[in-house]
Amino acid sequence: MSQELVLVNEQDEQTGTGEKMAVHREGLLHRAFSVFVFNKRGEMLLQRRSLSKYHSGGLWTNACCSHPAPGEAVADAATKRLVEEMGFSVPLEKVFDFIYKAGFGNGLTEYEFDHVLVGEYEGSIDYNPDEVMEFRYLPMDQLEASIEAEPGIYTEWFKLAFPRVAAWWMGRYKNV
Numbered sequence: 001m002s003q004e005l006v007l008v009n010e011q012d013e014q015t016g017t018g019e020k021m022a023v024h025r026e027g028l029l030h031r032a033f034s035v036f037v038f039n040k041r042g043e044m045l046l047q048r049r050s051l052s053k054y055h056s057g058g059l060w061t062n063a064c065c066s067h068p069a070p071g072e073a074v075a076d077a078a079t080k081r082l083v084e085e086m087g088f089s090v091p092l093e094k095v096f097d098f099i100y101k102a103g104f105g106n107g108l109t110e111y112e113f114d115h116v117l118v119g120e121y122e123g124s125i126d127y128n129p130d131e132v133m134e135f136r137y138l139p140m141d142q143l144e145a146s147i148e149a150e151p152g153i154y155t156e157w158f159k160l161a162f163p164r165v166a167a168w169w170m171g172r173y174k175n176v
Helices: 020-026 074-086 140-149 156-173
Strands: 004-008 014-019 030-038 044-049 064-066 093-103 109-120 132-138
Touching (some): 074 109, 109 156, 132 140, 140 156
Antiparallel strands (some): 030 044
16 A cells, blocks of 8 residues: 655645655655653653564664654644554654655665654553564663664664754753
């Protein structure tokens, strides 16, 4: 089944739509989201992407990410995708957005206007094994050290978003 992505300009204004794999082959700017989840101790939830993903399989990343469908609100798409990948839902708050471009060895390019949303969750995780290999929570200092020591085990967008998410987290969880 083909998925349509929302093509945008650098102000996140829709310029059209395109078939998902064609958009990634051509490296077209499109709307996306990344969800970051923390527990009450301020540890970040990470997932390791399934090896069957069309790129970045086996790499560690944020709780989930994807693309809203044409006409779908980013927050609604993010909530739905979190359930599909990790098996739970939480209220999400948008904290920033950014544009990035990253090529992959398989001829695909992510060129995304990425909306970053955060939430807090305590509870069981029933992840989808078609999407996720494993998950873990990590304290922010350990995660920062791991990214510095082993950047190749993390997705490109995660490494780009992490410093800004960490800055947001410092303001929110500094008393934890």
